[in-house]
Structure formats: C-alpha cells, structure tokens
Amino acid sequence: MERRSFLKTAGLAAGAVWTFPASFHAAPAQKPNIIIIMSDDMGFSDIGCYGSEIQTPALDSLAANGVRFTQFYNTARCCPTRASLLTGLYPHQAAVGHMMEDRNLDGYQGDLSRNAVTIAEVLKSAGYGTYAVGKWHVTRFAGPEGPKHNWPLQRGFDRYYGTITGAGSFYDPGTLTRDNTMISPFADPEYKPKVFYYTDAISDHAVRLIQEHRERTPDKPFFMYVSYTTAHWPMHALEEDIAKYKGKYDGGYEPIRRARFERLKQMGLIDPKWELSPQAGNWDEVLNKPWEARCMEVYAAMIDRMDQGIGRIVAELKRLNQLDNTLILFLEDNGGCAENTGRNGNMTRPAQPTLPPIPLDAIRLEVIPKQTREGFPIIQGQGVMPGPPDTYIAYGQGWANVSNTPFREYKHFVHEGGIATPLIAHWPAGIRRKGELEHQPSHVIDLMATCVDVAGAKYPAEFAGNKITPLEGRSLLPAFHGKPVEREAIFWEHEGNRAIRMGRWKLVAKNPGGPWELYDVENDRTEMHDLAAKEPERLKAMVAQWEAYARRTKALPWPWKPEYGQPAGTAAGEKKAGKKAAGKKKTTK
Numbered sequence: 318m319e320r321r322s323f324l325k326t327a328g329l330a331a332g333a334v335w336t337f338p339a340s341f342h343a344a345p346a347q348k349p350n351i352i353i354i355m356s357d358d359m360g361f362s363d364i365g366c367y368g369s370e371i372q373t374p375a376l377d378s379l380a381a382n383g384v385r386f387t388q389f390y391n392t393a394r395c396c397p398t399r400a401s402l403l404t405g406l407y408p409h410q411a412a413v414g415h416m417m418e419d420r421n422l423d424g425y426q427g428d429l430s431r432n433a434v435t436i437a438e439v440l441k442s443a444g445y446g447t448y449a450v451g452k453w454h455v456t457r458f459a460g461p462e463g464p465k466h467n468w469p470l471q472r473g474f475d476r477y478y479g480t481i482t483g484a485g486s487f488y489d490p491g492t493l494t495r496d497n498t499m500i501s502p503f504a505d506p507e508y509k510p511k512v513f514y515y516t517d518a519i520s521d522h523a524v525r526l527i528q529e530h531r532e533r534t535p536d537k538p539f540f541m542y543v544s545y546t547t548a549h550w551p552m553h554a555l556e557e558d559i560a561k562y563k564g565k566y567d568g569g570y571e572p573i574r575r576a577r578f579e580r581l582k583q584m585g586l587i588d589p590k591w592e593l594s595p596q597a598g599n600w601d602e603v604l605n606k607p608w609e610a611r612c613m614e615v616y617a618a619m620i621d622r623m624d625q626g627i628g629r630i631v632a633e634l635k636r637l638n639q640l641d642n643t644l645i646l647f648l649e650d651n652g653g654c655a656e657n658t659g660r661n662g663n664m665t666r667p668a669q670p671t672l673p674p675i676p677l678d679a680i681r682l683e684v685i686p687k688q689t690r691e692g693f694p695i696i697q698g699q700g701v702m703p704g705p706p707d708t709y710i711a712y713g714q715g716w717a718n719v720s721n722t723p724f725r726e727y728k729h730f731v732h733e734g735g736i737a738t739p740l741i742a743h744w745p746a747g748i749r750r751k752g753e754l755e756h757q758p759s760h761v762i763d764l765m766a767t768c769v770d771v772a773g774a775k776y777p778a779e780f781a782g783n784k785i786t787p788l789e790g791r792s793l794l795p796a797f798h799g800k801p802v803e804r805e806a807i808f809w810e811h812e813g814n815r816a817i818r819m820g821r822w823k824l825v826a827k828n829p830g831g832p833w834e835l836y837d838v839e840n841d842r843t844e845m846h847d848l849a850a851k852e853p854e855r856l857k858a859m860v861a862q863w864e865a866y867a868r869r870t871k872a873l874p875w876p877w878k879p880e881y882g883q884p885a886g887t888a889a890g891e892k893k894a895g896k897k898a899a900g901k902k903k904t905t906k
C-alpha cells in the first residue's frame with residue numbers, strides 16, 4: 318500500500334513540464350485497444366476496491382493489476398460528464414452545460430457541439446475501429462426519426478447499441494437503438510435473451526462487438542465506450558442478484574457507512590485525518606425499514622450484475638489474447654443520487670393488467686413509462702418493493718449519502734460527494750504498477766488527451782470543415798506511471814454549483830446564489846472546515862480565476878438565477894425555476 322503524502326504532486330511549480338519519454342515502456346507491437354467503461358449515478362465508495370461491501374470481483378481484479386486514482390473527478394451530472402468524456406472539453410464548451418434542452422445560450426444547447434470532436438472521431442482517423450454500447454445522452458434529438466446528426470454513428474462510431482436518452486426501465490428501455498435504427502428489445506432478431514435486462518444487453522453487445530472486430534479486422538486496434546446505466550434509478554435488478562444482498566442493509570445507513578469509511582482508510586484511498594461527513598437520514602425514524610433496506614439490496618444487485626458483465630468483457634479479451642494490450646478505464650459519471658423519484662405515494666399492484674397491452678414490436682421512448690407491455694401499471698411508493706419491471710423507484714438520500722462515503726453532497730453538486738469518482742486504469746503491456754494508488758487530481762476532460770496520447774493520434778484543429786476548440790484535458794499517461802501531470806487548476810459549473818481546485822485548495826459554492834466556501838483539501842477533503850473567512854485574499858483570487866474560466870468556457874452567461882436558491886434539475890429547483898420561467902420567454906423545447 319502506498320503511503321505517499323496526499324496531493325504532494327498537485328502543487329507543481331508553475332512551468333514544470335514533464336514529458337513522457339518514448340522509451341519509458343517498450344512500445345507494443347500493435348497500438349493498444351482502449352475500452353472506457355462508465356457507470357451511472359454511483360458514489361465514490363460503491364465498488365469493492367474503493368471500500369464497498371458490494372461484490373465487484375472483476376473491477377477489483379482490474380484494480381489489483383492496475384492503478385487506482387484517488388482524486389479523479391467527473392462533472393456532477395450525466396450529460397455534462399458524457400460530453401466532457403467524449404470531447405476532452407469542459408461541458409459548456411461542448412454545448413452540454415446542462416441537460417438535453419436548448420436554453421438559447423452557447424454553453425447550454427443540449428446537443429453536442431460541432432466545434433468539438435469525439436474520441437471516436439479522432440481515433441478513427443488514427444486507424445481504430447470504434448464502438449459505443451449503452452447510454453448516449455448528448456443530444457436533445459431522441460425521436461426515432463432524429464435528426465440523427467449527433468447520434469453515435471454520426472459522431473465517429475462504427476457500430477452502436479444502446480439508449481439515446483438518459484434513463485429508463487432496465488427491462489424495456491426507451492429509445493433502444495442499434496446503429497441508426499430504434500428497435501424494440503422484444504422484436505430484435507439479433508439479440509434474444511431469455512430475460513431482457515439492459516445491463517446484460519450492454520455487456521453482451523460489448524463482448525459481441527469485440528468478437529466481430531477481431532474476426533473482421535484483426536489487424537486494427539479498437540476503441541470501445543461502454544456506458545452502463547447501472548445504478549441510475551429505477552432500482553431494477555434480477556432476483557438472483559438481489560438474493561445475494563438479502564438482509565445486508567437491515568441495520569441501516571450508519572453501520573455500512575462507518576465500515577466503508579474504515580476500509581477506505583485501510584486501503585489508503587483516503588487520509589486518516591479527514592473527518593467523516595455528517596450522516597444523512599436517521600434509520601430510527603425510517604417508517605418502512607424493510608422497504609428502505611430493499612432499495613439498497615436492489616442497488617447493490619445492479620452493481621453486482623454490471624461487474625459480472627465487466628468480467629465477461631475481460632474474459633473475452635483474455636480469450637482473444639488482447640487483454641495485455643488493452644487499456645481499460647473504469648469511472649463513474651457523477652456521485653450517488655439523492656433524487657426522490659418514485660419514493661412517494663402508495664400504489665399497489667393489481668392482480669391483472671389494467672391497461673391495454675403494448676405490441677412487442679412497438680418502439681418505446683419513455684424515460685419513466687406508465688405501464689409494462691402486458692398492461693400492468695408502473696407502481697411507485699413505499700408499498701412497492703423495488704426490483705421488478707412494473708416498479709420505478711429511486712434509493713433516496715440516505716443511501717446516496719452511503720454511496721458517497723466519506724464525502725458531502727450528491728449528484729448535481731460540486732462538493733466532493735457529487736464529483737469524486739473512482740478511476741481504475743488497467744493495461745498490463747503499458748502500466749507497470751500493480752495495485753497502486755495515484756493521488757494526483759485529474760478529471761474526465763483528461764480521457765480524450767489520454768486516448769490521443771496512447772493511440773498516437775492527433776487532436777485536430779479543424780474537423781469536417783469546423784474549427785475545433787483546443788483540448789482542455791491533459792494526458793494521464795505520465796500519471797499512470799506515477800509521474801506528475803502539469804496543471805494549474807480544475808473547474809466545475811453545474812446548475813449554478815461552482816468549484817475550482819488548485820493544488821491543495823478548493824473553492825466551492827452550492828446553488829446559483831450560494832456563498833463561496835474554501836477548503837484545504839489536503840487536510841480536509843471532506844469539506845468540514847470552511848476557511849473562507851480566514852483566507853479572504855486567496856478566496857478573492859480564486860473567485861476571479863473561476864469567473865475567467867466560466868466566461869472563457871461559456872458556463873457564463875447563466876440560465877440560472879441566483880434568487881432560485883435551489884438549482885434547476887433538483888426537484889425543489891425545477892418547481893421554483895418552472896414558476897419563474899413560466900412568466901418569461903420559454904427557453905426549453
């Protein structure tokens with residue numbers, strides 16, 4: 318275990334540049350394959366090799382034979398993270414500063430910018446086969462007829478199987494698409510599982526596309542983007558997986574959170590001097606404990622199933638003798654989600670279908686469906702045990718707080734709980750470190766630069782007649798080997814939540830009108846001791862830096878109003894924002 322001082326490399330002297338020597342590792346005979354695997358709405362401590370009790374042997378094995386980053390960051394939300402990952406830019410530069418709506422501002426168009434290129438577009442021109450599987454969610458045009466200018470095949474991918482929108486049933490997901498055609502999972506001659514479960518469909522298609530690539534173009538390397546919707550609401554999982562976790566969460570939030578906190582410290586992933594952030598939710602006051610515990614059992618089962626699929630992908634690479642020369646990266650798109658979807662009300666399941674059935678070949682588009690194909694209504698609330706296809710329920714704030722152990726806040730927010738994610742890098746032929754930790758702060762914007770570097774590709778100044786915004790991220794190749802990556806600062810803006818990280822210092826604010834807080838992250842990464850009042854000069858300088866970033870990257874001007882208090886996108890914020898926006902011009906479609 319590595320006990321190197323945290324953040325030591327973060328405060329590099331200005332101008333210190335480290336260049337990666339070409340001879341550092343023997344150049345593989347063939348360019349490496351690259352697979353980026355991303356999960357959805359999971360917290361920092363939700364996988365085994367980051368302190369979780371949830372069983373993730375496949376990811377743990379990648380970690381044991383690769384490098385784990387302790388300070389890797391996403392953007393706090395699904396679409397902006399996906400836009401950043403694909404383009405190497407901050408989300409607003411890719412025109413996806415928020416969700417999939419056009420707010421008539423450059424940074425907030427809800428449709429991937431043509432002044433950005435995707436990793437697939439860049440690697441394709443470097444001779445790679447390119448594949449995307451799973452959630453897309455970077456275009457507001459998600460109807461079966463498109464327009465499809467920002468669907469995967471029009472953004473550099475050779476093949477695609479997945480969902481164009483952001484969330485949906487795991488048993489019957491809306492906007493399911495193969496290549497350029499929307500399909501029904503129950504009328505798909507190419508894929509006929511006994512039970513359709515989206516996580517398995519993603520894993521199976523990843524395996525199949527790797528096989529087909531090797532059969533058809535054995536001399537070409539490939540890039541694959543595997544984007545699971547695990548463990549975004551609804552809590553949908555197969556009973557055989559839920560059974561593994563039966564009773565595991567009956568003791569409530571605190572024992573699980575404490576155990577994760579201790580394991581994180583033992584593993585060296587967090588500094589023992591950091592305090593555990595406050596507990597959200599009091600188990601003693603939970604009225605329906607079996608229901609609340611079941612929510613987490615299902616959540617754990619969803620992650621378990623994803624890990625089984627990752628295991629199958631790894632096994633296939635091994636079978637094809639490609640594992641050594643494949644860079645596999647695993648990350649999460651945002652922190653655990655405290656949203657309340659489906660947790661209110663008290664619906665019951667009727668004995669018989671009450672609605673007209675939907676034909677098996679019908680294309681469905683819903684994020685939150687009203688019924689199953691058979692005609693059973695979708696049921697929600699505390700009378701409904703989550704898991705089966707006719708339920709649609711989120712796991713709620715108490716468990717999200719557990720997911721984000723030891724940090725504060727959730728998805729949406731840019732305190733550490735919203736933006737801290739594991740990053741596992743596994744590449745036997747290219748990374749010598751085994752089971753080690755890398756403490757340098759880095760960000761999802763870095764994955765494009767890393768892919769360009771690893772693939773020996775060139776990031777273009779112009780693509781398809783459009784000027785391309787210069788790359789924001791830095792290659793993590795040096796960091797894979799424990800060498801410093803030069804970087805002045807990392808920035809965030811989401812729904813008026815703001816942050817900047819410079820070395821050991823983090824400036825952060827919640828909500829458009831919220832005051833700035835300042836933390837010494839080296840001593841206090843759980844953001845418990847606000848130093849804003851003690852460090853007015855530092856605060857002022859960092860605020861100026863953040864504002865310059867926000868204007869440069871088009872995070873400003875804002876669609877958010879400081880007086881909203883709560884950001885749009887949260888339940889409270891949407892209500893408030895909706896009321897205010899109603900009297901003004903309509904900015905969403």
Ligand SMILES: [Ca+2]
Binds near residue numbers: 357358394395549651
């Ligand atoms: Ca997400």
